[in-house]
Amino acid sequence: MRERVGGAEWEARCQLAALYRLIAYYRMTDLIDTHLTLRVPGEPDHFLINRYGVPFERMRASTLVKIDHEGRVVDALEPGAKVNVAGFVIHSAIHAARPDLDCVIHTHTAAGMAIAAQVEGLLPITQHALKFYGHLAYHQYEGIALDIAERARLVRDLGSHNAMILRNHGLLAGGADVACAFMEIYFLERACQAQVQALAGGRPLNLPSEEVCRHTAEQFQDEGEQEIAQLAWQAALELINDQREDYCS
Structure with missing residues (x-):
């Protein structure tokens, strides 16, 4: 695979493989389900996704599959490589409608699903949650995402936001690159974890004022956040540096 793709695509493959492994490192996996995608540099209609069935902990650059917005496999190391149909439906919708989001992450964590099942959604009770105050979308559950027609509704509900809670399902986050998408899903996941634990405490919650909520959200929108995301x-x-030779192969 490395010999038949350009340098930019190979680097993108290495970054996405590393992202899969970091999602596993932070325990945001769901067996072989959920999916992470990255647009192929210079190929706006193509994106990389995992070969269905490969554990995230074992993802490699060469095993990622290149598909188009219609779900057709453009390039794969293994003949007949399959991708998750729901992954194609969700990610193709976002990539096609949002050229500013090169990387898209979808998870089914316990905390994410718990918040997705709560009527109030994400509450503004932690600094992590306030990152998304006024910047978080919601999409109603329609069943397993196998219907192509759902793509229009996913895009409509996401709007201009970079993060969305899929009701009764899980979390979705995107970014201009792998670093920004990773920061989005990490903060959203931590905010959900904190809310679950806060509610489990059984005590009254302290909610910041509307003014403080909006101010904090604006602070997170500062241009310096992109630099922080890269850092x-x-x-x-560094946490998986000893795996680089393996995931970048």
Whole structure:
């Protein structure tokens, strides 16, 4: 695979493989389900996704599958490589409608599903949650995402946001690159975990004022956040540095 793709695509493959492994490192996996995608540099109609059935902990650059927005396999190391149909439906919708989101992450964590099942959704009770105050979308559950027609509704509900809670399902986050998408899903996941634990405490919750909520959300939208995302991504990569030769193969 490395010999038949360009340098930019190979680097993208290495980054996405590393992202899969970091999602596993932070225990945001669901057996072989859920999916992470990355647009192929210079190929706006193609994106990379995992070969269905490969554990995230074992993801490699060469085993990622290149598909188009219609779900057709464009390039794969293994003949007949399959991808998750629901993954194609969800991710193709976002990639086609949002050229600003090169990387899209979808998870089914216990905390994410718990918040997705609560009527109130994500509450503004932690600093992590306030990152998404006024910047979080919601999409109603329609069953397993196998219907192509759902793509229009996913895009409509996401709007201009970079993060969305899929009701009764899980979490979705995107970013201009792998680093930004990773930061989005990490903060959203941590906010959900904190809310579950806070509610389990059985005590009244302290909610910041509307003014403080909006102010904090604006602070998170500062341009410096992109630099922080890059620093956080490099720090996270250090945690799996001993695996680089394997995931970048």
